[in-house]
Amino acid sequence: MGIQEQYRNEAAELLSSGAVKLVIGYGEGSTSDRRRPVFIRSADETARLVLDANCIANLSGYLVPEGLLSDGKSVAVFLKPDGIRSVNILAAEAQVNPDQVVILGFDIDGGQASPLPGRKATDFAPLIESQKSTGLSTELQQEADQLELMSATDRFEYWNQQFSKCIKCYACRQVCPMCYCRRCIVDVNQPQWVNTSSHTLGNFEWNIVRAFHLAGRCVACGGCDRACPVNIPLRLINHRMSKEALDAFDHFAGESADQKPVLATFRQDDPETFIL
Amino acid sequence: MSEPFEPKIVAFVCTYCTYAGADLAGTSRMKYASNVRIVRLPCTGRISPMFILKALQKGADGVLVSGCHPGDCHFAQGNYHARRRWTVFRALLSFTGIPEERIKFSWISAAEGAKFAELINGVTEEIRSLGPFEQYQELQKIIETQSTY
Numbered sequence: 001m002g003i004q005e006q007y008r009n010e011a012a013e014l015l016s017s018g019a020v021k022l023v024i025g026y027g028e029g030s031t032s033d034r035r036r037p038v039f040i041r042s043a044d045e046t047a048r049l050v051l052d053a054n055c056i057a058n059l060s061g062y063l064v065p066e067g068l069l070s071d072g073k074s075v076a077v078f079l080k081p082d083g084i085r086s087v088n089i090l091a092a093e094a095q096v097n098p099d100q101v102v103i104l105g106f107d108i109d110g111g112q113a114s115p116l117p118g119r120k121a122t123d124f125a126p127l128i129e130s131q132k133s134t135g136l137s138t139e140l141q142q143e144a145d146q147l148e149l150m151s152a153t154d155r156f157e158y159w160n161q162q163f164s165k166c167i168k169c170y171a172c173r174q175v176c177p178m179c180y181c182r183r184c185i186v187d188v189n190q191p192q193w194v195n196t197s198s199h200t201l202g203n204f205e206w207n208i209v210r211a212f213h214l215a216g217r218c219v220a221c222g223g224c225d226r227a228c229p230v231n232i233p234l235r236l237i238n239h240r241m242s243k244e245a246l247d248a249f250d251h252f253a254g255e256s257a258d259q260k261p262v263l264a265t266f267r268q269d270d271p272e273t274f275i276l
Numbered sequence: 277m278s279e280p281f282e283p284k285i286v287a288f289v290c291t292y293c294t295y296a297g298a299d300l301a302g303t304s305r306m307k308y309a310s311n312v313r314i315v316r317l318p319c320t321g322r323i324s325p326m327f328i329l330k331a332l333q334k335g336a337d338g339v340l341v342s343g344c345h346p347g348d349c350h351f352a353q354g355n356y357h358a359r360r361r362w363t364v365f366r367a368l369l370s371f372t373g374i375p376e377e378r379i380k381f382s383w384i385s386a387a388e389g390a391k392f393a394e395l396i397n398g399v400t401e402e403i404r405s406l407g408p409f410e411q412y413q414e415l416q417k418i419i420e421t422q423s424t425y
C-alpha cells in the first residue's frame with residue numbers, strides 16, 4: 001500500500017470515528033505538478049486526497065482562521081516537518097490549541113513522500129531536535145554569504161534592484177502561516193509606517209518589516225519565496241533572520257509548543273557586543 | 277572652501293536614563309554637536325524598529341538609540357527586550373545594505389552627562405565622515421519626482 005492510500009485510509013478513519021471534524025490535505029491542482037489545499041469533512045470524500053512529492057505547501061496556516069477550533073473539536077492536517085514547527089509556533093503564540101491538531105506527518109526525500117510516525121506535535125520533538133542540531137540550510141547559507149561579502153553599498157544596490165520589482169501584492173504575507181495578524185502593519189495608516197506605493201522606498205520598508213516580524217518565527221517552508229510573482233529571493237532575508245536567532249539566542253523556531261517567542265523573552269546575559 | 281557636511285542624526289532615547297543624561301550634559305554646560313534631534317520615549321522597550329525606518333525615510337543620515345544600562349530599566353525589563361530586538365534588527369539592516377555605522381545603540385545613565393556629550397560628538401563625526409546617506413535618500417526622491425500618481 002502506497003503512502004497516499006495509507007493516509008487516505010487514516011483520514012477516513014479519523015473522520016468516521018469522529019476523532020476529527022475536518023481533514024486539511026492536498027488535492028489535485030491546476031497542472032499535474034501542482035497541488036491545492038482540500039478540506040475534507042466526510043470519509044467518502046477522502047479519495048480526493050493526494051500525497052506525493054509535489055505536496056510542498058505548508059498547510060498549517062489553515063488552522064488559524066477565527067472560529068475553526070472554537071468548538072473544541074479536532075482537525076487533522078497534512079504536515080511536513082516545517083509545518084509541524086509552524087504548529088508549535090502557533091501554539092506558543094496562543095493561536096491554536098495543539099491538543100486539537102492531529103498531525104498526518106510526512107516528509108519528502110529524493111522525490112518521494114514518506115510517512116512520519118506520530119500524531120501530536122510533541123511526537124515529533126526528536127525529529128525537530130535533530131533538525132536543529134543539523135543546523136540551517138547550507139545552500140542558503142552559501143547564497144547569503146555571497147551577499148555578506150559585498151560592501152554595504154553593493155548590498156544595498158542588490159536589494160534595491162530586487163525590491164524595486166516588488167508590486168506589493170502581499171502574496172508573501174498571505175501565504176505565510178506565521179502572518180496571521182488581522183491588521184498588518186502595512187494596512188495601518190494612522191500613522192502610516194510603511195509607504196503604500198510600490199516605489200522602491202515603500203518596498204524596502206515593507207520587505208524589512210516583513211522579515212523582521214518573521215525573525216525567529218520563520219520555519220523556512222519557502223512559501224513566500226515560491227509565491228512571490230517577481231522572484232525576490234525572500235528565502236535569503238528569512239534565512240539571515242533565522243541565523244541571527246540561532247546564533248545569538250540559540251533559538252530554532254518551532255522547537256516546541258512551550259518555546260518562548262524569541263523577541264518576547266530575554267536573558268540577562270544576551271550578547272550585546274554592538275552597544276556603546 | 278565648502279561648508280563641512282552637517283549630518284542629521286535622530287536619537288531615540290528613554291526618558292529615565294539617556295534623556296536625563298542629556299539633561300545633565302545641558303545643565304553642566306557641556307558642549308556637544310547640535311546635529312542630533314532627540315526624541316524622548318518612556319522606555320527603550322517602546323522604541324519600535326519602525327522609528328528607525330521612519331527616521332531614515334525622513335532623511336536622517338544616522339540614528340542613535342539609547343536607554344538605561346541593563347538592570348537599570350525603570351520598567352525592570354524594557355531594555356532587555358529592546359536589546360534582543362536591536363540585535364535582530366541590526367543584522368537585518370546590515371544584510372539589506374544599510375551600513376551598521378549609521379545606526380548606533382548605547383546605554384547612557386542619568387549620571388552620564390559627559391558620556392552623552394562625548395557619544396554625540398563621536399557619532400556626529402563618524403557620520404559626517406560617511407557623508408549623507410544618499411542611497412536611501414535617493415529612494416525618497418524617486419517618489420517625490422513621480423508624485424503625479
Ligand code: SF4
Nearest residue numbers: 176218221222223224
Ligand atoms: S516567511 Fe516564508 S518561508 Fe518563512 S514561514 Fe513564512 S512563508 Fe514560510
Ligand code: SF4
Nearest residue numbers: 166167169170172228
Ligand atoms: S510576494 Fe513579492 S511582489 Fe508580492 S509583496 Fe511580497 S515581495 Fe512584493
